[in-house]
Amino acid sequence: MNVPFLDLKVQYKQIEHEVLPMVTEAMTNGAFIGGPQVLGFEKEFAEFCDSKYCAGLNSGTDALRFALMAVGVGPGDEVITVPNTFIATTEAISQSGATPVFVDIDKRTYNMDPQKLEDFLKKRLKPQTSNLKPTLKAVIPVHLYGQPADMDLILDIAQTHNIKVIEDACQAHGALYNNRKVGSFGSVGCFSFYPGKNLGAYGEGGAIVTQDEEIANKIRMIRDHGQAKKYFHDMEGYNGRLDAIQAGVLRIKLRRLSDWNQSRRENAAYYNELLSKIEGITLPVEADFANSVYHLYVILVDDREGLQQFLSDKGIGTGLHYPLPLHLQKAYAHLGYKNGSFPVTESVAKKLISLPMFPELTREQIEYVAESIKEFINR
Numbered sequence: 001m002n003v004p005f006l007d008l009k010v011q012y013k014q015i016e017h018e019v020l021p022m023v024t025e026a027m028t029n030g031a032f033i034g035g036p037q038v039l040g041f042e043k044e045f046a047e048f049c050d051s052k053y054c055a056g057l058n059s060g061t062d063a064l065r066f067a068l069m070a071v072g073v074g075p076g077d078e079v080i081t082v083p084n085t086f087i088a089t090t091e092a093i094s095q096s097g098a099t100p101v102f103v104d105i106d107k108r109t110y111n112m113d114p115q116k117l118e119d120f121l122k123k124r125l126k127p128q129t130s131n132l133k134p135t136l137k138a139v140i141p142v143h144l145y146g147q148p149a150d151m152d153l154i155l156d157i158a159q160t161h162n163i164k165v166i167e168d169a170c171q172a173h174g175a176l177y178n179n180r181k182v183g184s185f186g187s188v189g190c191f192s193f194y195p196g197k198n199l200g201a202y203g204e205g206g207a208i209v210t211q212d213e214e215i216a217n218k219i220r221m222i223r224d225h226g227q228a229k230k231y232f233h234d235m236e237g238y239n240g241r242l243d244a245i246q247a248g249v250l251r252i253k254l255r256r257l258s259d260w261n262q263s264r265r266e267n268a269a270y271y272n273e274l275l276s277k278i279e280g281i282t283l284p285v286e287a288d289f290a291n292s293v294y295h296l297y298v299i300l301v302d303d304r305e306g307l308q309q310f311l312s313d314k315g316i317g318t319g320l321h322y323p324l325p326l327h328l329q330k331a332y333a334h335l336g337y338k339n340g341s342f343p344v345t346e347s348v349a350k351k352l353i354s355l356p357m358f359p360e361l362t363r364e365q366i367e368y369v370a371e372s373i374k375e376f377i378n379r
């Protein structure tokens with residue numbers, strides 16, 4: 001048996017009969033950038049995310065970068081996030097002109113530990129002398145692997161210390177925190193539609209959602225060269241728009257996203273059932289407040305490299321998300337962190353491995369993966 005880590009082709013077969021006519025229509029009408037498909041998608045995605053506004057963008061990285069710019073983050077500022085995320089989170093911080101600073105994660109959920117956020121802010125903000133400009137401007141909790149971070153606590157702490165909350169929901173389209181969709185809590189929620197994400201385009205794509213009209217308008221301006229109207233620029237911006245064809249693909253997929261997320265949850269539950277009988281591995285934990293959409297199904301095992309090779313030899317694809325924490329990357333050597341700076345992240349990074357996960361995964365495939373892991377552990 002062969003179990004790919006991700007299979008986008010089976011999903012395409014389900015929607016091909018809707019995608020092809022949509023593409024033909026776009027070609028025929030010559031509507032490629034903006035227009036009714038993008039407006040339609042923005043309306044539907046805002047609704048899906050329990051949010052008032054949505055702006056379609058070119059990528060999740062743009063979403064994060066523009067969100068930071070729109071809430072006023074810039075040169076000299078600092079933005080807090082976690083070291084166990086994809087580098088796009090911190091690239092967006094640096095590219096807005098600010099500097100990333102990290103707090104460690106919770107050892108059960110692998111998401112930002114609110115207690116560590118609070119401790120960090122208390123320590124940092126106390127000795128500030130009167131005329132020193134406060135530099136901590138925002139915090140970016142990442143809803144990693146599809147599981148929401150603990151938003152109530154994070155929002156509380158952020159409000160107390162007067163910093164903005166930007167949600168990195170790039171792996172969590174449709175995930176619920178206490179029955180409300182992620183992305184709707186902070187000043188801005190940021191999404192990626194990279195093909196492998198739970199809601200994926202057939203190319204690059206991203207979006208922000210927000211409850212704040214002013215922020216939405218600002219981001220619409222930033223994505224379109226700072227234009228207030230055609231060829232009248234209030235500021236310099238970027239080319240960060242969503243294509244009409246990608247918006248068309250996303251509208252077709254959005255109608256099925258809740259079902260697909262439900263299938264991912266069922267797949268995760270079946271993995272849990274089969275793998276819980278095997279000793280020596282740590283299964284993902286869903287927090288009480290969370291309804292995860294399992295973008296990834298990640299387990300911890302001591303001999304991670306051994307397991308990955310063993311599964312590969314059996315035709316099973318796996319991934320590592322992420323093998324080297326950001327604070328230890330060469331790209332961030334200048335930030336001055338070292339081995340031991342974030343012990344939870346570092347320990348998790350050494351043991352994590354992502355098993356095959358997508359909605360169309362079959363029970364037989366899950367059984368084969370679980371059997372193979374058992375064979376590896378008992379070898």
Ligand SMILES: *Cc1c(COP(=O)(O)O)cnc(C)c1O
Nearest residue numbers: 059060061086088170192193194
């Ligand atoms: C995918 C991803 C991004 C970036 O999205 P792109 O669309 O690839 O730019 C940002 N943050 C996280 C956590 C992601 O998984």
